[in-house]
Amino acid sequence: MYKAGETVRYWGVKTGGLTWLSAEALTGKIIGQQREERIYKIVGQSGTIHDVSEKLIDEGSEVKAG
Template sequence: MRIEAKTVYKAGETVRYWGVKTGGLTWLSAEALTGKIIGRQREKQSYKIEGQSGTIHDVPEKLIEGGSEVKAG
């Protein structure tokens, strides 16, 4: 798993992410999840991502990879 931090993603961009933040805890995934960027929270260094199931996740920047080369399933 190679993740590059400090990339700025745009709303609508499809990315892969390796975990989510819930209730102050970060849950990591062994498999990459795919979702669409819907917003950025600069002060929290995270993004709001809509997962394939339609749920919204708070994802730390460091757990996101992808960009234009990621294809939504």
């Protein structure tokens, strides 16, 4: 389980019931979650907010700011 404020890598987004996968890991910050559906709200580097399934977030992927 990830917490709001964590920066993570993710491999796709959910849009309109579909999952779009990315060939490269994306980086964003968690701003909220929907626990029942295991979906996280992540703001990407472009400032766009995405719904991301927990399955698409790297296990232990918290990105350290440095």
